[in-house]
Amino acid sequence: MNELPFCPAIAFPAYLNPVIVQLGPIGLHWYGLGYVIGILFAWWYGTQLLKKKTLWHNDCPPMTPEKLGDFVIWAAIGVVVGGRLGQVLFWDPYYYFTQPAEIIAVWDGGMAFHGGLIGTIIAMILFARKNHIGIWTTFDTIAAGVPVGLGIVRICNFINQELWGNVTHVSWAVCFPNDPKYLPRHPSQLYEAFMEGLVLFILLALAIFVFKALRKPGIVSGLFIFGYGVARMISEIFRVPGEDPQWFSTLMHNTGFTYGMALSLPMVLFGIYAMYRAIKYQSS
Known part of the structure; x- marks a missing residue:
């Protein structure tokens, strides 16, 4: 094994491995x-919110905690299918269409949040209509706890x-071993x-528990979508750009x-x- 060159910053921790445990051909990532x-x-956080009736409009939660449990499978399918298709269609369609077996290799990473969001929204709409539940209140219930998963x-x-x-040369910079230049x-x-x-x-929790945002269906959903869009656009300043589509690279050159x-800006606006x-509807 070749030794890595000297790193003038923080070396990536050697004990961190993408695979937690490997059992033959099966690995837990x-x-x-x-x-x-x-x-x-x-799901758990949403059930806790549903149990606190005073958080909701007219002290009436949109569904029972048990009903939210039924949505977990819907959400999982929406996140995984939407996230993977988003990665395939938004970011690298040529690669995946020439290597179709890689489309299902979700264990290797490669899930687009924007696709996962679309998949989850579709799942929520179908679930809400099937169970005669308000779409916005369903979205609010789910969105409240999603940031924890995003962070993880x-x-x-x-x-x-x-x-x-x-x-960068900031004191907390990291040298990644898989970086060919090891910078x-x-x-x-x-x-x-x-x-x-x-x-x-924290912002969503403040909106829910301090400003009682769940009483106005759509506030929590809107704040979540807006907040993610802003956070993603800020992080893009520091992040190595992905393989942008050729048409986009040409259009936005320099x-x-x-x-x-570009994918996050519509989220901010929406x-x-x-x-x-939500505010206008509640005040009318």
Whole structure:
């Protein structure tokens, strides 16, 4: 095994391995476990909110905790299928269409949040209509706990040594062993874990418990979508851009506006609309 060159920053911890345990051809990966923990936490947190009737409009939760439990399978399918198809269609369609077997290799990473969001929204709409539940209140219930899962998955991105940041000389820069140049880089995955996970979760909790946002269906959903979009656009400043589509690279050449920003900007605008709609609807 070749020794790595000298790192003028923080060396990536050698004990961090993407695979937790390997049993023959089957391995338990941090990435997959992160998604499982995130979905289960959002379900548990949502049930706790549903039990607190005073948080909801007219002290009437939109569904029972048991009914939310029925949505877990729907959510898992929406997240995994939507996230993977988002990665395939938004980011690298040529590679996946020429290597179709790789499309199902979710254990190797490669899940697009924007696709996962679309998949989950579709699942929520179908679930809400099937069970005669308000779509916005369903979205609010789920969105409240999602940031925790986002933060965990970003930490898993760090463990996988993927989506690392631009070269920098800040004191907390990290050298990733899978970086061919082995240069100090922003640990942009951890920035995203902080913004999309901790900060966004706290903002939603304040909106729910201090400002009683669940009484206005759509506020929590809108704040979540808006907050993620802003956090993602900020993190893109520090993150090495992905393989942007050729048409986009040509259009935005030397502007600093990345494909990730382009996918996130509509989220910011839609989040603002959702919050405005909720406030206007409640006051009318």
